[in-house]
Amino acid sequence: MKKEKIWLSSPHMNGNEQKYVQEAFETNWVAPLGPNVNGFEKDIQDYLGQDVHVAALSSGTAALHLALKLAGVSQGDFVLCQSMTFAASANPITYQGATPVFIDSEPDTWNMSPELLEEAIIDLSKKGKKPKAIIVVHLYGMPAKINEIMAIAQKYDIPVIEDAAESLGSHVNGQMTGTFGDYGILSFNGNKIITTSGGGALITKTEEDKQKAIFWATQARDQAPHYQHSEIGYNYRMSNIVAGIGRGQMEVIQERVKARRKNFEFYKEVVKNTPLKVAPQEPEGFFSNRWLTTILTPSFETREKLRLALAAENIESRPLWKPMHLQPVFKAAPAYINGISEELFEKGLCLPSGSNLTDEDRFRIKKVIFKHPLT
Numbered sequence: 001m002k003k004e005k006i007w008l009s010s011p012h013m014n015g016n017e018q019k020y021v022q023e024a025f026e027t028n029w030v031a032p033l034g035p036n037v038n039g040f041e042k043d044i045q046d047y048l049g050q051d052v053h054v055a056a057l058s059s060g061t062a063a064l065h066l067a068l069k070l071a072g073v074s075q076g077d078f079v080l081c082q083s084m085t086f087a088a089s090a091n092p093i094t095y096q097g098a099t100p101v102f103i104d105s106e107p108d109t110w111n112m113s114p115e116l117l118e119e120a121i122i123d124l125s126k127k128g129k130k131p132k133a134i135i136v137v138h139l140y141g142m143p144a145k146i147n148e149i150m151a152i153a154q155k156y157d158i159p160v161i162e163d164a165a166e167s168l169g170s171h172v173n174g175q176m177t178g179t180f181g182d183y184g185i186l187s188f189n190g191n192k193i194i195t196t197s198g199g200g201a202l203i204t205k206t207e208e209d210k211q212k213a214i215f216w217a218t219q220a221r222d223q224a225p226h227y228q229h230s231e232i233g234y235n236y237r238m239s240n241i242v243a244g245i246g247r248g249q250m251e252v253i254q255e256r257v258k259a260r261r262k263n264f265e266f267y268k269e270v271v272k273n274t275p276l277k278v279a280p281q282e283p284e285g286f287f288s289n290r291w292l293t294t295i296l297t298p299s300f301e302t303r304e305k306l307r308l309a310l311a312a313e314n315i316e317s318r319p320l321w322k323p324m325h326l327q328p329v330f331k332a333a334p335a336y337i338n339g340i341s342e343e344l345f346e347k348g349l350c351l352p353s354g355s356n357l358t359d360e361d362r363f364r365i366k367k368v369i370f371k372h373p374l375t
Contacts, residue, residue, distance in 0.1 A: 006364065008316040009191040009292060012256065012356040017248030024241045032218065034240030036247055043250040044186070044201055050179040052203050053210040056238035056246070057217055060165040060187030060200035065092040066213045066236065067183035067202060068133060071159040073098050077132035078334075080120055082112040082144075082163075083323040084341035085137040089163050090324050093135075101131065102325040102335040110280050110344060111144030112136045118152050120336045125156070134160045138167035138177045139321070140350070141193070141260070141291035142280055146172055146180045161185065165200070168193055169257040169289035178203045193256050193291050193355070194249035196242045257289045259355035263362075264290040267351055270366050271295060275302070292353045294320060300346045307349060309372040315365055320348035 020036055029035060041054045048054070057063050073079055075097035081090050083102035093100040103120055106113040117134070124131055134153055136144050146162070153160045164170075164178035165187035171177060178184030184203035188196040204210045215221075220233025238246075249256075268278045277296045282288055297303040303319065310317045322345050325335035352365060 003314045003364070006315040006352050006357070006361050007354060008318055008350060008352055009354045010356065011190050011195045011197070012354060014248050014252045016251055017245045020244030020247045021241055024244050029240040032237035032239050034243070036240045036243035037238055040196075040238075040243040040246040040250070041201070043247060047250065047253065048176045048179050048203065050175065052179050052184075052205065053207050055202045055204070055210050055213045055217065056243055057200045057202055057213075057236045058238055059198060059236075060163075060185050060189070061088045061092060062217065062234065062236040063185035063187075063200045063202040064089065064135070064161065064163065065095055065234070066216055067161045067185060068092055068096050068098070069216065070183060070204070070209050070213060071133040071161065073132045078124060078129050079133045079135060080117060080131045080158075081135040081324065082137040082139075083325045083335060083337070084110060084139060084321055084344065085163065085324060086165075086321055087324065087327065087329075088165075089135055089137055090330065098132065100324070100330060100333050102323070102330070102333060102337075104323075104325075104336060104338045105340040105344065106145065107340055108280060108283055109139070109142045109144055109286070110340075111139050111142065112149060113338065113340075114145055114148040114152055116336045116338060117149060121152070121156050121158065123336075124334075130156075131158055134158055135163055136160060136181070137163040137165075138170060140294055141167045141170050141289040142282070143167060143170050143172045143177050143286050143288065145283075146177070150180055159183070162203075164203075165189075165192070166291045167289060169253060171287045173285045183209075188246060188249075193260060193289055194246070194253055196238070196246040196249070199238050199242050199246065201238075256355045259357075260290040260293075260353055261288075263353050263355075263357060264293045266362055267293045267295065270369055274369065276306075276369070290353065292350045294348055294350050296344070297347050297349060303347055303349050305372060306369070309368050310365070313364060313368050315368065316352060318350045320344050320350065 160181035
């Protein structure tokens with residue numbers, strides 16, 4: 001008999017989501033506006049603090065696209081982007097006709113290297129290609145060295161977009177990720193720490209930017225009694241039903257962070273006397289939501305042995321993100337590389353980290369790790 005699947009990061013419903021969704025049905029608010037949309041935006045704003053403004057959208061990718069537009073990125077521009085990330089961090093750059101320039105990682109957080117970032121800015125500026133924006137990612141919930149990156153960005157007057165899709169609940173010295181940059185983005189995809197099944201949010205510093213983003217997200221319809229459009233728009237707004245799920249999820253965000261961090265501590269104990277290493281660790285002042293627990297193995301061969309052993313027991317695991325500078329679709333893009341992200345991809349593995357993992361799930365995973373040779 002096939003064992004029940006243990007997913008990498010499955011949705012975890014709280015129970016109150018249905019209440020908000022039912023209210024949307026009962027009041028006939030099923031459009032991309034309504035009380036749940038407004039309420040969800042306020043819930044996120046209150047949680048993040050820093051007097052930010054939030055627009056609820058159809059996806060994190062949509063939010064990143066609109067952030068690039070707000071930053072003024074257009075045809076022919078160059079945008080610096082973290083190489084070790086999911087493709088959705090980089091794809092919207094091409095939507096605007098701009099060129100992504102990939103920046104490798106540093107070893108402490110696995111995120112964008114401040115040293116390579118500044119090197120790229122100086123080098124490109126000398127060539128008359130000063131970057132128009134910077135996209136930094138808080139990978140697997142671990143905050144990037146955001147204060148150093150912000151200092152460099154301010155030095156050269158380049159706007160920063162924080163891809164906080166994986167890091168809702170993470171912070172640096174008490175300030176939430178997504179609130180440091182000029183713009184931030186969140187994702188509520190089915191595998192995220194909270195989910196709306198599909199959805200995202202744009203974080204802005206001003207109400208004006210939020211309203212401009214909403215204008216674009218609702219097909220850029222001008223104020224007129226008829227349908228009139230002076231700009232290109234998009235169908236990017238979140239629906240009231242989906243936002244209802246998000247409102248229920250926001251009620252338990254702290255519990256979800258606590259559960260994910262508990263998983264991290266579990267894995268840390270499990271691999272203590274093995275060649276495996278749970279990483280990255282939190283630098284001083286950093287707090288990670290531990291969206292996914294990640295480990296480093298001694299080699300590619302070891303990583304694959306473990307991944308396949310887990311798969312044989314119907315347990316999902318996944319290699320770390322393949323860096324963007326290695327992706328066929330971006331093979332012609334400029335890149336500033338130090339080799340760190342390539343080594344992480346070769347040796348790293350994401351382990352099941354859902355907030356709904358049971359003790360039985362953890363026992364099954366532990367059994368596989370102990371059963372198979374890891375050298």
